[in-house]
Amino acid sequence: xxxxxxxxxxxxxxxxxxxxxxxxxxxxxxxxxxxxxxxxxxxxxxxxxxxxxxxxxxxxxxxxxxxxxxxxxxxxxxxxxxxxxxxxxxxxxxxxxxxxxxxxxxxxxxxxxxxxxxxxxxxxxxxxxxxxxxxxxxxxxxxxxxxxxxxxxxxxxxxxxxxxxxxxxxxxxxxxxxxxxxxxxxxxxxxxxxxxxxxxxxxxxxxxxxxxxxxxxxxxxxxxxxxxxxxxxxxxxxxxxxxxxxxxxxxxxxxxxxxxxxxxxxxxxxxxxxxxxxxxxxxxxxxxxxxxxxxxxxxxxxxxxxxxxxxxxxxxxxxxxxxxxxxxxxxxxxxxxxxxxxxxxxxxxxxxxxxxxxxxxxxxxxxxxxxxxxxxxxxxxxxxxxxxxxxxxxxxxxxxxxxxxxxxxxxxxxxxxxxxxxxxxxxxxxxxxxxxxxxxxxxxxxxxxxxxxxxxxxxxxxxxxxxxxxx
Amino acid sequence: xxxxxxxxxxxxxxxxxxxxxxxxxxxxxxxxxxxxxxxxxxxxxxxxxxxxxxxxxxxxxxxxxxxxxxxxxxxxxxxxxxxxxxxxxxxxxxxxxxxxxxxxxxxxxxxxxxxxxxxxxxxxxxxxxxxxxxxxxxxxxxxxxxxxxxxxxxxxxxxxxxxxxxxxxxxxxxxxxxxxxxxxxxxxxxxxxxxxxxxxxxxxxxxxxxxxxxxxxxxxxxxxxxxxxxxxxxxxxxxxxxxxxxxxxxxxxxxxxxxxxxxxxxxxx
Numbered sequence: 001x002x003x004x005x006x007x008x009x010x011x012x013x014x015x016x017x018x019x020x021x022x023x024x025x026x027x028x029x030x031x032x033x034x035x036x037x038x039x040x041x042x043x044x045x046x047x048x049x050x051x052x053x054x055x056x057x058x059x060x061x062x063x064x065x066x067x068x069x070x071x072x073x074x075x076x077x078x079x080x081x082x083x084x085x086x087x088x089x090x091x092x093x094x095x096x097x098x099x100x101x102x103x104x105x106x107x108x109x110x111x112x113x114x115x116x117x118x119x120x121x122x123x124x125x126x127x128x129x130x131x132x133x134x135x136x137x138x139x140x141x142x143x144x145x146x147x148x149x150x151x152x153x154x155x156x157x158x159x160x161x162x163x164x165x166x167x168x169x170x171x172x173x174x175x176x177x178x179x180x181x182x183x184x185x186x187x188x189x190x191x192x193x194x195x196x197x198x199x200x201x202x203x204x205x206x207x208x209x210x211x212x213x214x215x216x217x218x219x220x221x222x223x224x225x226x227x228x229x230x231x232x233x234x235x236x237x238x239x240x241x242x243x244x245x246x247x248x249x250x251x252x253x254x255x256x257x258x259x260x261x262x263x264x265x266x267x268x269x270x271x272x273x274x275x276x277x278x279x280x281x282x283x284x285x286x287x288x289x290x291x292x293x294x295x296x297x298x299x300x301x302x303x304x305x306x307x308x309x310x311x312x313x314x315x316x317x318x319x320x321x322x323x324x325x326x327x328x329x330x331x332x333x334x335x336x337x338x339x340x341x342x343x344x345x346x347x348x349x350x351x352x353x354x355x356x357x358x359x360x361x362x363x364x365x366x367x368x369x370x371x372x373x374x375x376x377x378x379x380x381x382x383x384x385x386x387x388x389x390x391x392x393x394x395x396x397x398x399x400x401x402x403x404x405x406x407x408x409x410x411x412x413x414x415x416x417x418x419x420x421x422x423x424x425x426x427x428x429x430x431x432x433x434x435x436x437x438x439x440x441x442x443x444x445x446x447x448x449x450x451x452x453x454x455x456x457x458x459x460x461x462x463x464x465x466x467x468x469x470x471x
Numbered sequence: 472x473x474x475x476x477x478x479x480x481x482x483x484x485x486x487x488x489x490x491x492x493x494x495x496x497x498x499x500x501x502x503x504x505x506x507x508x509x510x511x512x513x514x515x516x517x518x519x520x521x522x523x524x525x526x527x528x529x530x531x532x533x534x535x536x537x538x539x540x541x542x543x544x545x546x547x548x549x550x551x552x553x554x555x556x557x558x559x560x561x562x563x564x565x566x567x568x569x570x571x572x573x574x575x576x577x578x579x580x581x582x583x584x585x586x587x588x589x590x591x592x593x594x595x596x597x598x599x600x601x602x603x604x605x606x607x608x609x610x611x612x613x614x615x616x617x618x619x620x621x622x623x624x625x626x627x628x629x630x631x632x633x634x635x636x637x638x639x640x641x642x643x644x645x646x647x648x649x650x651x652x653x654x655x656x657x658x659x660x661x662x663x664x665x666x667x668x669x670x671x672x673x674x675x676x677x678x679x680x681x682x683x684x685x686x687x688x689x690x691x692x693x694x695x696x697x698x699x700x701x702x703x704x705x706x707x708x709x710x711x712x713x714x715x716x717x718x719x720x721x722x723x724x725x726x727x728x729x730x731x732x733x734x735x736x737x738x739x740x
Contacts, residue, residue, distance in 0.1 A: 101526070102566070103566070115570065117570075119570060121574075123571065125571045125709070128566065128571070129525060129566055129567075250722070251533070252518060252535045252537065253518040253520055253535060254519075281720060282718050282719070282720055286712070293492045294494065294520070294535065297494050297533035298520060298521060300521075300523050300531070301520065301521025301522060302521060
């Protein structure tokens with residue numbers, strides 16, 4: 001039986017209300033105009049220079065990620081539920097981080113196995129006992145969601161370290177507004193352009209106790225060769241903060257300083273886009289040339305804040321993911337608003353047996369993998385591919401998890417033949433500081449290949465503007 | 472016993488460097504086996520950074536020195552009152568769970584030989600404490616104390632294959648063998664009152680193994696004993712690099728040479 005997919009625009013031959021304007025819009029757009037507009041959009045993206053791979057997927061950094069002009073639309077009430085669910089999850093993930101680097105109550109209570117937390121590669125013993133300002137470890141939480149029905153949303157994964165892609169959310173909107181101003185006059189679409197301002201405020205709100213004036217915030221980038229460098233400089237520009245590399249910062253006394261033409265300037269908050277392993281060669285990888293020697297000592301003694309805080313990655317591990325609903329119940333005493341995708345841990349022998357018997361129906365992923373690599377999409381694979389993958393899983397079961405193949409919703413998308421439904425996912429960016437905030441929108445990724453369920457840009461995915469309508 | 476410590480480390484740079492940042496784990500913490508009576512860490516021309524007690528209970532203090540500078544001396548001096556606790560680390564305040572000391576590091580990755588050593592040692596052990604003693608004894612047997620046979624980056628697997636090494640290697644081999652048997656283990660750096668009373672060129676190191684019911688227990692395979700009143704414990708970590716009493720990075724192209732003297736004496740009361 002072929003699965004049925006939820007089409008976000010059409011249901012039972014009727015246009016769903018949030019997409020009404022778009023029906024008229026496409027009807028009024030002949031094919032020639034459409035290709036003209038598509039070319040214009042591409043030229044705009046090229047001019048801006050936004051060509052990086054989303055989510056650190058690798059691939060050709062100079063390749064343009066295809067932008068699809070057909071927007072994805074949510075109603076205000078649909079979004080209201082997502083908003084509550086995402087914020088709930090972001091709060092629980094941060095509570096978990098403070099706990100596992102503190103007393104570890106959730107482990108003591110037997111709600112999550114000690115091994116999953118303390119033997120996790122991402123658990124940083126170096127920050128045990130540290131409570132960052134306002135108890136926040138993950139200041140930018142990217143939560144990847146898929147939809148399978150009108151009211152059915154599932155969280156695919158959480159990204160608590162340094163989720164990328166928000167520049168696409170902002171640029172997609174900017175370009176759509178420039179190309180189709182009439183659309184934005186006719187529809188009441190909630191703006192996303194306050195994101196940089198809220199991010200700036202969020203970062204400033206977690207300045208360390210030793211900071212007694214208006215905090216100096218910087219973005220720490222690995223440099224221009226990094227695939228997300230564009231995003232780093234873009235956000236620095238929009239926030240009006242300095243973009244620095246490791247060599248621009250140094251530690252002296254109790255603080256971190258930035259070299260400027262007017263002499264050293266104290267830095268209070270570092271939004272780092274560098275992995276934990278590289279931020280301080282004195283504490284982590286000694287061969288790192290990207291970091292700042294001594295930074296971790298300043299951080300741990302309260303002289304600077306690092307966002308996300310070192311060690312935050314233990315909350316977004318794919319094996320820990322299974323326990324996020326438990327975290328919501330344990331720390332917040334609430335019922336999870338957003339569901340997890342049912343997940344089988346291949347490291348457990350009974351679950352491994354199930355997975356191996358049902359590989360043809362399942363999606364199997366590496367626990368630490370990302371970018372759609374090293375995964376098996378059972379229904380889209382040949383018998384030989386499935387058999388080969390089974391051997392890999394058997395060789396190292398603990399490294400794999402499996403999930404049912406989700407019937408990802410579709411949104412109409414411009415393709416060579418005209419307009420056709422294509423599968424999508426969504427990454428909103430939740431900001432956590434003094435307050436927990438979420439701009440109404442996110443990054444919608446779309447699988448451009450007919451029938452494909454893999455939205456990763458490295459595997460033929462594109463991006464769309466994501467609209468949230470006002471009440 | 473009261474032990475008096477004088478530990479002087481001098482770094483020399485062949486061309487002056489623009490600045491130096493160091494992170495020190497050079498201050499003993501108090502527990503039932505040791506009480507700090509007097510202690511100072513001085514860095515010539517250094518600016519102290521913020522200090523803090525880490526999750527493992529160690530005091531960590533950074534120092535930075537503004538360049539140009541061609542040599543830096545770190546002078547540690549103090550008196551510590553010690554008691555023989557048969558290696559048991561009792562009354563030491565920390566809150567890292569022992570499970571966090573089961574992960575391998577480059578220096579302590581277990582190969583087949585280390586796993587076999589660990590497996591053979593714990594087989595037939597009466598209880599976890601007995602298993603820990605057997606592991607330590609097996610390491611003393613397997614690796615002979617031979618100064619100069621290994622270097623700072625020798626791994627546990629390499630030291631075991633050579634069957635020679637110094638205290639760092641003994642500790643690494645014991646840690647790797649213990650972790651391979653799911654026994655949490657960590658590296659400890661500190662000082663030891665030598666039998667001959669002659670100043671040494673290096674500080675001492677041993678390992679601690681987690682024994683349910685007792686907590687962390689020290690084992691010194693190089694000296695075939697558990698730490699007693701002759702030992703001063705400075706700090707711990709996953710391996711030698713992690714637990715190093717002094718970590719530092721100099722900004723500048725120069726190459727560095729090191730001069731260390733450690734003098735531990737027993738003070739008559």
